[in-house]
Amino acid sequence: AQSVSQHNHHVILSEAASLELGCNYSYGGTVNLFWYVQYPGQHLQLLLKYFSGDPLVKGIKGFEAEFIKSKFSFNLRKPSVQWSDTAEYFCAVNAVGSGNTGKLIFGQGTTLQVKP
Amino acid sequence: DTAVSQTPKYLVTQMGNDKSIKCEQNLGHDTMYWYKQDSKKFLKIMFSYNNKELIINETVPNRFSPKSPDKAHLNLHINSLELGDSAVYFCASSRSTGTDSNQPQHFGDGTRLSIL
Secondary structure, eight states: OOEEEEEEEEEEETTTTEEEEEEEEEOOEEEEEEEEEEESOOOOOEEEOOOOOEEEOOOGGGEEEHHHHHHHTEEEEEOOOOOGGGGGEEEEEESTTTTOOOOOEOOOEEEEEEOO | SSEEEOOOSEEEEEETOOOEEEEEOOOSSSSSEEEEEOOOOEEEEEEETTTTTEEEEOOOTTTTTEEEOOOOOOEEEEEEEGGGGGGEEEEEOOOOOOOOOOOOOOEEEOEEEEOO
16 A cells, blocks of 8 residues: 655744755555645645656745655755745655556645744 | 635534535546545545546545536535544545546645534
8 A cells, every 4th residue: 555654744944944854655666746735724735746757856936856766755855945935745646557546645744834 | 716616614513414515626627536634634535536437435434425416526425424524625636647647636725624
């Protein structure tokens, strides 16, 4: 069965600090990988996604993530966070291949709090 | 224009009641989903419909019954509500891409269900 693990549950940073949120998944086959963000009281929005090709993907708002297949990881990074990045961040995967249903498996989320 | 809209946004009701949550998407997608987000912010798939056909039915009590009158709508009816049903329920939609599933899901604003 697929599962996703986010190592950091609650991260507190000052503005301009660099960010890296860890995400590991367990699945033996090919996966699509996503990072979603949920701002307070809002719906989930897609930050970035990886399907194939360059393992370093760039998303919106200066975020990027790197897929390291050998480590089953898809860590999210941003060189300099802003107060407006305060939100909940979710890593998610779905399986590629016959019989898959598009079902997204989410990690437990990481709460990022950026202090002004 | 709201792409995925859910109603109501808040639902407060008593144990034992029956309630429905509605979801509509105007993106022309043919796959829709229901997710449950618990008090710890963990997101889990409940159901998915593709062109009005049920394709995902996770281990969800029979009290939960999704209905898709057309591919733009996916409603969720819950019978005999229990305290444990308190959560935020998110509707989502995506284009289906066969076995690739690389189309991101677009989420609604969520329905916060509170059982008294």
